[in-house]
Amino acid sequence: MNNNKLLTYDIMEVCLLAGSIMLRSGAETYRVEDTMMRIAESFGVKESHSYVTPTGIIFSIEGSEPTKTKLIRITDRTTDLYKVTRVNSISRKISSGELTLEKAYHLLKELETANLTFSIKIQVLAAALASGCFLIMFQGDWVDFLPAFIAGGAGLWSVIYIHRLVPIKFFSEFLASLIIGLLSFIFVKTGIGQELDKIIIGAVMPLVPGLLLTNAVRDLMAGHLVSGLSKGAEAFLTAFAIGSGIAVVVSFL
Template sequence: MSLEEKNFLLETCVLAGKVMLENGAEMYRVEDTMNRIAASQEEEGISFVTQTVVLMSLESTKNIQMKRVSERTTNLGKVSWVNDLSWGLSTNRITIKELNKQLREVERYKAPTQVWLKILSSALISGCLMILLGGTWPDFFATCLVGAGGYGAYYISATYLRLKYIDEFISAFIMGSLAFIMIKIGWGFSLDDMIIGSIMPLVPGVALTNTIRDLQEGHMLSGVLRGVEALIIAMMIGAGIAASFGVMG
């Protein structure tokens, strides 16, 4: 394999890792996918991944390629997409050039962002989770309204303020305040049930799950960093609810 081909392989591996990391994949899964892509081309990969950086090299070259990850979200569909593409390369169904091309398509792909649909989904999730967590049906409609209002506040804050972790605080504060309003106007009956149900869409469940899986795989640095991030988000949600109690209680 020529030096140019090795550099192209490195570029493809790092691109795959970047797409997976941006969309919520575990660190060990990212490294494993990158190494498998290299192995499919009969090269031994050396990968290193953190929350913000993807590094890759090959045993047969001194060259290193790196990509920085500044924004992360949860889109497991893209993670699965990259897994399918890397499996296709390993089974010789696609070439490395085709993989690179399709990875760029995955990176550019953006799911339809209909705000009203996200708010409606958040409302239904809040109400349903409230029932699943022991709430009562008389609080269902009020919890849906609280969840919708809280997610609307989160979306506005994330779009215009773009202050990481403050978005969760603002959203939780709005949810807590709306829950108090629902009690006062007689549309809701259990303040605790409404708040618990409405904040569930904000809880970093994927991050907590990935933290445990990374720690189990021995990725101590990434696991601890992701765990701290999830802990900060949980603290900001709690602080927002506490602030609403202080203002409205």
């Protein structure tokens, strides 16, 4: 009986660890729930239930013994789709019987602590290049490519470092968009840039919450109304923070 109880708790730990990694990395809530239940089923659990929101996971396992339920809180979320893919790969190996419970737990623990993201320099460079390309996509002139390149890179750099100083997501996004607006205005005033609106639009695109909006719609379509609405609200607040920063610059300069 005690061995069965320990095994059940071990299965719960593996399922919750996989779910928390996925949710922290930007996965949809319905995908997190499905992965957790598939892992539990692969380890012989006939009936399990999961309830996932952007800020927490509730998971329970039913059996001959009293139902076991555990709740974990999710306080930080980012975008790391490579980790989501790795968890899915581990889940498929569990389903095919290639991994034992202990091996799966160790792999997930290693993945949880692994830093798989690109360096800040590469992220800023990619954001800068994307900003210039968005400018051209929105029919801007090539003369404005460099201003959008610089403003976009500075915007993402501001988000990263301001968030480290003040861990309030919307505050960092507001200040970053304010910096983008100021830089764009300076470029136009000094004659380096020509079209202020195109430079600003291109530079703020790396800050736009595209993944949040996509996940919100997919969760709503999957019937997860609470998660869909909460992610939609988060995306709205992010867009509002970005728009407010630009509005301040346009209004006062």
